[in-house]
Amino acid sequence: MNSEVNGQSALRRPATDPTPIFEHFRGMHGSELLTAAVAHFDLFGRLSAGSLDFEALRQSLQLKDRPAVVLLTALKAMGLIQEIDGKLALTELAQEHLVPGGAFDCGNYIGLAAQTPGVLTMVQLLKTNRPLGSDEEDAGGAAFIYRDGIKSAMEAEDSARHFTMALAGRAKNVAPFLADAISLEGAKLLLDVGGGTGIYSHALLQKNPQLNAIVFDRPQVLKIAAEMTAQYGVADRCQLVSGDMFADALPAGADTILLSNILHDWDKPECQQLVDRCAQILPPGGRLLIHDVFLNDALDGPLPVALYSASLFSFTEGRAYSGGEYREMLTAAGLTPQPIVPTLVHCGVLAGVK
Numbered sequence: 001m002n003s004e005v006n007g008q009s010a011l012r013r014p015a016t017d018p019t020p021i022f023e024h025f026r027g028m029h030g031s032e033l034l035t036a037a038v039a040h041f042d043l044f045g046r047l048s049a050g051s052l053d054f055e056a057l058r059q060s061l062q063l064k065d066r067p068a069v070v071l072l073t074a075l076k077a078m079g080l081i082q083e084i085d086g087k088l089a090l091t092e093l094a095q096e097h098l099v100p101g102g103a104f105d106c107g108n109y110i111g112l113a114a115q116t117p118g119v120l121t122m123v124q125l126l127k128t129n130r131p132l133g134s135d136e137e138d139a140g141g142a143a144f145i146y147r148d149g150i151k152s153a154m155e156a157e158d159s160a161r162h163f164t165m166a167l168a169g170r171a172k173n174v175a176p177f178l179a180d181a182i183s184l185e186g187a188k189l190l191l192d193v194g195g196g197t198g199i200y201s202h203a204l205l206q207k208n209p210q211l212n213a214i215v216f217d218r219p220q221v222l223k224i225a226a227e228m229t230a231q232y233g234v235a236d237r238c239q240l241v242s243g244d245m246f247a248d249a250l251p252a253g254a255d256t257i258l259l260s261n262i263l264h265d266w267d268k269p270e271c272q273q274l275v276d277r278c279a280q281i282l283p284p285g286g287r288l289l290i291h292d293v294f295l296n297d298a299l300d301g302p303l304p305v306a307l308y309s310a311s312l313f314s315f316t317e318g319r320a321y322s323g324g325e326y327r328e329m330l331t332a333a334g335l336t337p338q339p340i341v342p343t344l345v346h347c348g349v350l351a352g353v354k
């Protein structure tokens with residue numbers, strides 16, 4: 001049963017599904033990655049000489065692991081390369097149309113976009129493996145991520161507000177679906193790590209009248225969470241705690257922990273560190289909820305998630321991970337993975353039980 005909603009409802013669903021809008025927005029990365037592969041990395045020329053395993057292809061492209069996974073996952077999802085017996089090979093489509101010099105090669109046509117700003121930026125990001133804004137002297141810093149050693153946009157009031165409010169555009173659509181996807185009957189305290197606006201917590205609080213929540217995030221971000229918590233009428237059950245999720249002790253006492261759109265911001269060692277830290281403070285029977293997008297276990301699609309992965313790669317130190325990769329992290333932390341339950345905009349929730 002839903003609690004009586006005093007403020008704005010975080011449980012009201014949109015009448016139409018916004019997923020196509022997100023797909024069109026993220027679609028630009030398809031063009032950028034395809035053009036980069038054709039015109040900057042000669043990827044199809046390299047593979048025309050024979051199939052290669054991931055490691056050999058990665059080295060020949062002179063890419064680090066994360067950019068190589070992002071690029072090759074997208075090309076697999078586009079149906080241009082395929083994995084056969086552990087080796088990456090061209091599909092018939094790529095063989096006929098993207099190998100330089102072939103009778104029906106259209107690589108030069110794709111190359112028309114080779115010098116466009118979006119493609120040049122993507123090539124630079126792939127080569128450096130650094131997120132946008134993290135290295136430039138005058139830039140505000142990397143979006144969404146903070147840890148010791150990173151110049152972060154989440155530390156300044158204006159940029160923290162800008163990026164946090166941008167995410168509210170997704171959260172207000174998806175939160176009602178998360179609240180329905182996961183039963184928190186019997187749960188007492190939810191810890192929303194990197195909760196941002198807190199909208200996912202607000203929906204779960206409105207849906208579960210017995211529940212209290214702690215939204216944990218950076219101090220500048222929590223200024224927005226404070227406004228939202230009042231707006232949704234849940235301030236009496238929602239505490240805001242600031243800190244660094246990597247370096248500070250996480251607030252104790254939660255039986256449920258939410259990592260919503262958090263792990264995809266980080267490389268695998270940091271993901272494991274966060275999952276371990278959450279698992280350590282859960283009581284037996286407690287649950288860690290990973291709310292995120294999920295690639296196929298074979299890292300070959302779905303295409304919209306593979307293109308979103310390129311967006312995550314551009315802005316953060318992460319990428320999209322597969323259900324299998326997340327299950328490995330949960331299991332390594334001593335948690336038992338449950339089936340993934342879909343929410344909205346290609347997201348779903350994967351619970352790990354202690």
Ligand SMILES: C[S@@+](CC[C@H](N)C(=O)[O-])C[C@H]1O[C@@H](n2cnc3c(N)ncnc32)[C@H](O)[C@@H]1O
Nearest residue numbers: 144145146154167194195196217244245260261
């Ligand atoms: C991509 S946003 C996700 C926000 C929200 N959970 C959602 O699903 O929309 C990542 C959040 O993690 C927070 N964050 C990043 N690094 C952090 C750190 N070291 N400690 C605490 N919060 C951090 C950011 O400020 C941001 O609000």
